[in-house]
Amino acid sequence: MTYDPQATEARIQERWQRAGLFAAKEMPGVPKYYCLEMFMYPSGRIHMGHVRNYTIGDVVARFHRMRGENVLHPMGFDAFGLPAENAAIKGQAHPKEWTDANIASMKRQLERLGLMYDWDREIRTCEPEYYRWNQWFFIKMMKRGLAYKAKRRVNWCPDCATVLANEQVEEGSCWRCHSAVELKEMEQWFFRIGDYAQELLDSLETLSEWPSEVVAMQRNWIGRSEGAFVSFAVDGGPGNIRVFTTRIDTIYGATCVVLAPEHPLVEALATPDRRDEVDAFRAAMRSQSTHDRATSKEKKGVFTGAFAVNPFSGEKVPVYIANFVLIEYGTGAIMSVPAHDQRDFEFARAHGLPIRVVVQPGGLDVSSMTEASPLDGVLQESGPFTGMDNQEAMKEMAAKAKAGGFGEQAVTFRLKDWGISRQRYWGTPIPVINCETCGTVPVPEGDLPVLLPYDVPFTGLGESPLARAPRFVNAKCPKCQKAARRETDTMDTFVDSSWYFLRYASPKEDKRPFDPEAAGYWAPVDFYIGGIEHATMHLIYFRFFTMVLRDLGLVPFGEPAKRLMCQGMVIKDGAKMSKSLGNIVDPDAMIERYGADAVRLNILFLSPPWDQLDWKESGAEGAARFLNRVYDLVEEAAPKLEGGTDVPQDGEALLLRRKTHQAMERVTTELSRRLKLNTAIAALMELCNAQQAFVSGFRATPRERFALKESLEALVMMLSPFAPHLCDELWEKLGHEGFLAKGPWPSFDPGIAREDEVTLAVQVNGKLRGQVTMPLGASDEAVLATAKSNPKVKAHIDGKVIVKEFVVKDRIVNLVVKG
């Protein structure tokens, strides 16, 4: 009789549902465990990446629940976003209908996998009950000065017809549609994530259970840089040019000052004779995207005709504008020190500017230099600082600048404020009214939510459909009651995902974004799982938002997730699965063929959860075969286990007990700490192999019955997080009632797990020459005596002198011989 996964899984799932098995409740006093997978974008179909992500979470959640912890394991939908709107433009369906239909079908797929979600807590970010709180947070942040409007050069995706945040631009292209991003000057709403740059950086230190990869990527992205601001006076003109430098010690080597072409001072600096050239250069730069500019490494620039005065030396140096100075970074202006900065070196070579060595690491000579020297050394030709160590000089010079009022020590960050305005429909309306007399006025809290109107035209003409919905746009100013215009931009959907983990704690709360008591019970997240592609997007916003909520007094912690795992990508035959390659593996087809349990087991067995995984169908076959073996084994043995009351003291039965308890130890450790789920499964397979061997010599003595019953029960319990359907079925066959999701989890006895004999390897001069079996914990003397009398070892030591002996208890012996 072989196992029929389709029929069994359907029957078991039906039972789970009837029992309302997965509902979570706050239980003060019971330790909680919040296991969260990044929620799902309702694109239409789930893929193997989802299967992997959610299966990992399900196994961990089930394990913790079996151990008696109170587990929260919810799922929801990140339901706003562009694809829904694009479908509407193509005339397929209203975004809401499209989204709801996709959610319905994807939810069905998730349920088929047997995932232990508490669907009563499901959230959909496109519902007013959810997004109204985005608006509420926005207003709170606006009042704190953390949300502000500004005219900025922003990333514009022409295909998506919307602005993108810096985090959403990849190599100059839109993260979603990959078309080239343009720069556009626009009025935009920003969140002051820059104010949190230092804390976001410092607090990374506390995230010891986050992958070092993600921590490094965030550190990189935040891009802290220590240096100084220095002001160069404009020679004969008004004002100062403020530059940022990390090498103030090299300032006597500055031979020009370079501004970004967009720098606001350029207009005033350009002399009449240089104006045409300056204007032409600026025009050429304007038509180039930042990315194009960055990838053309050639140093181009023009002289403005103006000169600036080095505040340290009093020297006049020419002012240039050039392509390699970026308006977005630092002050948009630099001092150029060709001898000690590679870019400056190249620029000086291209424009015939002098190169002056001012930091001498020893033997550095301008005439033979082929590249800049960034090395430390002693200052030369540096006025009163000559002869000083350059590190020392940095401090002294910054102090002097400060005292002289022309500079100070400074820290800059690469991280820029988060632009959240999107010129699209399917998102949270920004709750602001623009009044001619009162300016930008937040919608009063009592008037929330600002509902997203359903009935709007979808033209795809590059303007938010909201702007074409007069009933939405026309509003009254909350201050002066005069006619005013409602903001028609919507929020970046990454706002939605920045706090959703708190909403799960009390998803039906309608007076507040979340019930602080429930949130305080469940949050922060104990274990968070998702793709690494969010390392510098969602995972930064999510941390930032939590810090803001803490500062608003809404939560008592600043970090949202204690432990993070990024699951590896699922690929097929070495290539990423994609529609264009036609190599997509459909989870439904796999499930139909092998059952959900086998698909779950296979995807976890193939590699550690964080490694890239090349999907192989043959693996699912293997997994199905293994589950079949477990089924046959239990079904055959179950009727013969009655009366197994005697605890075995020796023989095969004791050995089986030992293997059982060893497996318990391994699997428990794996699931609670390392999460190398593939080796946990291997341990279960080994246990199953041992059981099969035991059964072939089974004589059904009371002791054997005891050992086999204990062992099979342990296997079924421990396999249950991976293959929950089969195991509930087998649990019943073993004479139990109830659901394994509720436990128990077997507890092992180290005394039984311990071997009483060990096989030690015997090396001679580091080479394996023999093996000896000894009682556990045998003395070094006894081990050595046995080792030396071992015939194979003897052959290698006879006639030689043993100069040294090493014994590692219960493991290995190494005899060092000479002659």
Next chain:
RNA sequence: GCCGAAGUGGUGGAACUGGCAGACACGCUAUCUUGAGGGGGUAGUGCCCGAAAGGGCGUGGGGGUUCGAGUCCCCCCUUCGGCACCA
């Protein structure tokens, strides 16, 4: 250029703090079972020499530390990922 991860049989991968490299599985070979479109059992399976016993070589390459290195240190190569004219 900077930062991070990784490189182990035919394949996916094991090997916790240095201590028997290749667990577990896939695949393959032989063999058994008269179930013959995904069945099960047994044995074998890192490479080379050898009939065997046995021996040699083996964790990207080269050095080193150590009684002992996949694991630690130095140099190099390769692959993947992130950032990148960041001042």
